[in-house]
Amino acid sequence: MIKNRLRSYTGVRNRGINPSGFHVSQIKFYFILVPLSIVMLLPIIYIFSSAFKPPDELFAYPPRLLVINPTLKNFNDLLSRLSTSGIPVSRYLFNSILITVITVAASILISSAAAYALSKKRFKLKNTLFAINTVALMFVPIAVTIPRFLVIEKLGIFNTYWVHILPVLALPVGLFLLKQFIDGVPDEVIEAAQIDGASDLVIYWRIILPMIRPAIATIAILTFQAAWNNAEISTFYINNESLRTLAFYLSTLTSASTTANTVAGQGIAAAAALIMFLPNLIIFIFLQRHVMSTMSHSGMK
């Protein structure tokens, strides 16, 4: 009875006889959700198909969603360019993987610890800090490129691995989202743990982190993308070619080739975009389970 009542609360009434499995009355959900989810899938289908498009289809206007005569030519062009580069591609790949892994792990730890303090601890500067963070969230990152360069030079991390990692660790967006989720963890849970003698570190590690797993997975996906796709740091703060990332390398490849040969350049760009995109998709597929599953029974009221 209660279950049936619960089901009937949203926009569509089910008259309390909703079966647990599929029912004709549910078809209307699919009528709305299926078309919309196709819209959501379009870009991914597009990115896959355009990587396999021959030149004439790439330049067709209006652009066509699906490829008609799939070809591996774009990938071959890309490969032949890779073999002519001075530094082996594996070097760029290694840099990208190392930097991305460290950045994601460290930024989650730092942001979530800070978010925990801002959300659940009482101290003077708490509200001021969060307000400053929210305002800083608004500021355009490209405008601070040059002042940031001065800081980096003063710290002596110009042209090292550190410059890839340190500047992106304390990003306002992560703190902003994580704090909102930690706000949702009931104070009673923390008080109960304190009464049981748990220290702050234990509370943070054993209670807060598991309870906000969906948020952490979300932030992990976002930071992964930011780190993996970052070509700017390699452009501005790195002189040494062997310390640059795959994203940077692929972007130079495509932009240099567009001036030389536009037709091949577009194809290479499409293939490179797919290669850059795949890890994002893989991470998403790995982490979406955490985002989705814990959301339904996270102990939050």
Add this chain to the structure above:
Amino acid sequence: MTARNQPRKGISLRAREALHGYGFIMIWVIGFLLFTLIPLLETLHYSFNQVVVSATSINLTFVDWANYSRALFTDPSFIELLIGYTIETMVAVPIVLIFAMIIALFLNLKFKLKGFFRVIFFLPIVITSGPVIRELTAQGAASAPGIANLPAVADFLAELPRAVRSPIEYLLTSFILILWFSGVQILIYLASLQKIDKSIYEAAAIDGASSWEIFWKIILPSLSTATMINAIYTIVTLSHFSENKVIQYIYNQTYNMQGGIGYASALAFIYFAVMIAMMGIIYLLLMQWTKRKSR
């Protein structure tokens, strides 16, 4: 022996909690100061100067508000870009919010394949950042050019005054693009929908409330915090989007001989002020809304 039972000298319980709080946040504060706040203040300083970068040093000449007045009164394109951006954002934010809320309400129901749909609607977060969206906008695939160019629609649009026309045009051409920006927002709505105590629905149903009333009186008010968060998040993602025209303009000005870093810094601060203003408007509207609802 007795000292052990007494609180340590000078540290009260409250001070200790504050200390722990600072301990947790310390690393983040240092990083934030070094790489965000200090560069930001430096940019503010630049915006009042003519900045000339040479190989060895950076030379500043104080010019007072000249950069700002140039941006606001003489620059032919910046203001136009900024107005365009403001209109687009003001159109996009409500659409993203409403769309995300509706989808979240759907995904909170019980039906088959729910998990699958949740994943699909969360998927855009891997699209909107990075190479995919660049590729898509570069090829013009993110817009639906067909609709706005249909003769009937085009005639209708031409009748309208410009102030009304441009938001509608934007809506028609970028509707799909707007939808792609709602991945995280759907997630935030879903999370706060699940925080609503189920027994409230029960109580309301027993009191004879229809599902429509339950939506307006229970669900919507309890989503107000999530709506604020989502509004902020949407504005930020739209404004930092790499294909955003204002961003590209500021970026080009930075390396422009005539403008330079000082001018670009001033542009960035004007942009920043516009974003804060939009945020303020949305905040006030939402405050009004939650106040009325709770009455």
